Amino acid sequence: MATPTPLSAAMSRALERREQEAQTPTPPVARHSASPTPLPHEP
Amino acid sequence: MREPHPVPVTLRSTKAAIGPEWPSPGQPDTVSMRNQGWRPTPFQQVVLKVQSRCNLDCDYCYVYQSADQSWRQKPKRLTEATLRQIASRVRVHALTHDLGRIDFVLHGGEPLLNGREYFATAANILRDGIGDVAAIGLAIQTNGVMLDEAMATTLLEHGFRVGVSLDGDQDANDRNRKDRRGRSSYASVAAALRLLQQEKYRALYGGILSTIDLANDPLSVWHELSQYEPPFVDFMLPHGNWFDPPPGLTPGDNRVPYFEWLKPIFDIWFSAGEQATSIRLFSEIIQGLLGGASTIESVGLSPIGSITIETDGTLEQVDSLKTVGEQHPRTGLDVFRNTLDDALDHYAVAARQIGAAGLSDACQRCHIVAVCGGGLYTHRYRVGDGFKNPSVYCADLMALIEHIESRMQNELRRRITAGSSAHLLATTR
Numbered sequence: 001m002a003t004p005t006p007l008s009a010a011m012s013r014a015l016e017r018r019e020q021e022a023q024t025p026t027p028p029v030a031r032h033s034a035s036p037t038p039l040p041h042e043p
Numbered sequence: 044m045r046e047p048h049p050v051p052v053t054l055r056s057t058k059a060a061i062g063p064e065w066p067s068p069g070q071p072d073t074v075s076m077r078n079q080g081w082r083p084t085p086f087q088q089v090v091l092k093v094q095s096r097c098n099l100d101c102d103y104c105y106v107y108q109s110a111d112q113s114w115r116q117k118p119k120r121l122t123e124a125t126l127r128q129i130a131s132r133v134r135v136h137a138l139t140h141d142l143g144r145i146d147f148v149l150h151g152g153e154p155l156l157n158g159r160e161y162f163a164t165a166a167n168i169l170r171d172g173i174g175d176v177a178a179i180g181l182a183i184q185t186n187g188v189m190l191d192e193a194m195a196t197t198l199l200e201h202g203f204r205v206g207v208s209l210d211g212d213q214d215a216n217d218r219n220r221k222d223r224r225g226r227s228s229y230a231s232v233a234a235a236l237r238l239l240q241q242e243k244y245r246a247l248y249g250g251i252l253s254t255i256d257l258a259n260d261p262l263s264v265w266h267e268l269s270q271y272e273p274p275f276v277d278f279m280l281p282h283g284n285w286f287d288p289p290p291g292l293t294p295g296d297n298r299v300p301y302f303e304w305l306k307p308i309f310d311i312w313f314s315a316g317e318q319a320t321s322i323r324l325f326s327e328i329i330q331g332l333l334g335g336a337s338t339i340e341s342v343g344l345s346p347i348g349s350i351t352i353e354t355d356g357t358l359e360q361v362d363s364l365k366t367v368g369e370q371h372p373r374t375g376l377d378v379f380r381n382t383l384d385d386a387l388d389h390y391a392v393a394a395r396q397i398g399a400a401g402l403s404d405a406c407q408r409c410h411i412v413a414v415c416g417g418g419l420y421t422h423r424y425r426v427g428d429g430f431k432n433p434s435v436y437c438a439d440l441m442a443l444i445e446h447i448e449s450r451m452q453n454e455l456r457r458r459i460t461a462g463s464s465a466h467l468l469a470t471t472r
Contacts, residue, residue, distance in 0.1 A: 006316070006458070007454060007455075007458050008313055008314055008315060008316065008318075008454060009315055009316060009317055009318035010312060010313045010315065010318055010325070010326070010329070011313070011329075011451065011454045011455070013318070013321075013326075014326065014329040014330060014333060015333070017330065017335070018330060018333040018334070018335050021335055021336075022334075022335075029336040029337075029338055029345045030084050030087050030088075030338070030345060030346055030347065030348025030349075031337055031338055031339055031340045031343060031345050031346065031347050031348060031349070032087075032088045032146070032338060032339060032340065032348065032349050033088065033090055033148070033340055033349045033351075033361060034252055034277050034279060034323075034339065034340065034341070035088070035090065035148040035150070035182055035184055035206060035249075036148070036182040036183070036184060036204045036205060036206025036249025036250055037088055037146040037148055037180060037182045037204070037249075038146075038180070038204065038249070039323070039338040039339070040338055041338070042274070042275070042321070
């Protein structure tokens with residue numbers, strides 16, 4: 001059986017973020033204006 | 044591709060004949076909503092207009108080139124006294140709502156016109172006023188022209204993050220971003236970005252905001268931006284609405300020029316094996332398709348948690364509404380007479396916090412509403428009925444979201460035959 005090719009970086013990162021957010025109780029997410037403010041999921 | 048929503052066909056000439064636009068006082072009815080258990084989402088981001096003038100004269104600027112010319116009457120800079128009053132109001136807001144963090148974005152005009160000392164003072168005022176009750180995030184959005192080593196050192200010392208606006212290489216950037224004498228801003232902005240790339244200043248580097256111009260080649264733009272290794276890029280759709288459409292867009296003809304511009308960038312970005320730069324518009328659409336919540340105002344249904352404060356202390360909804368008209372950003376509130384909670388009860392602020400209930404019927408019935416969220420609020424305006432319309436970019440957003448969904452499905456299908464992630468994707472639709 002062929003070895004599955006790895007997911008793209010964008011997809012891997014998205015799934016990781018989604019699973020983290022789904023598992024971690026967080027305050028209600030609010031949307032920000034376009035700005036250099038780091039988003040809640042950004043380092 | 045599915046059909047986008049029907050175009051609102053009439054631009055009615057008399058507002059009085061058809062009643063007030065939406066939202067308007069009492070619509071949405073925040074008192075009734077509160078009685079029924081709705082609670083507003085507190086502000087977590089405060090955009091401070093610290094300077095009302097600019098050293099550039101960009102063609103598409105929503106401050107100087109739009110219907111709202113109120114900048115002419117504003118004080119040039121946000122004073123220390125007003126800043127202390129803002130800190131006092133934000134402190135109460137943080138305590139009232141038990142907020143662990145408040146993010147400030149120092150904005151303009153061009154904020155760096157205020158000089159280095161201003162930012163040291165501003166950081167101290169905000170931290171001294173609020174820091175004991177909530178963590179403070181400090182950011183600046185600049186055109187980059189005045190970002191030299193001395194400025195960068197000061198900003199780094201005081202814990203700022205810096206975002207820079209750049210639309211592409213010199214030809215692309217010069218198309219719209221020149222100074223009043225028509226001179227290019229490119230060389231100084233590129234130098235600023237190279238400064239931020241240095242290890243010494245890396246902690247200062249927020250990202251790049253880039254406004255789309257259809258005349259620019261998308262892959263050349265992406266190549267230019269990515270060479271500066273920004274943590275993120277946010278592509279901005281030029282402001283426009285049903286009454287005053289964006290460049291190159293004719294509402295209703297079902298062409299999707301902005302999707303076609305973004306698609307090659309998405310395809311390269313999404314396929315990359317390694318990725319240093321997040322493209323926020325794409326990342327947030329992907330999260331929406333996975334069933335998550337967006338954290339940027341241009342897509343998604345989560346409540347808007349941002350408020351803008353002008354140099355005179357007035358509270359405004361969001362500055363891009365200046366493109367619609369002078370009255371639209373206004374709340375009639377200011378930090379001297381009002382609390383931030385007063386703004387939370389303002390009908391127009393509430394309209395951007397109630398998710399799908401704040402959208403048009405067509406959007407509410409749409410299969411991608413949870414991902415798109417009707418697009419940027421500013422882009423929904425139509426004379427006569429206000430903001431309860433699909434985005435003027437509806438067709439482009441639909442095409443983009445469906446393309447991203449298709450690429451995600453192919454990617455997962457290629458990699459995963461069964462598992463939680465594939466199941467998660469399948470069950471979000």
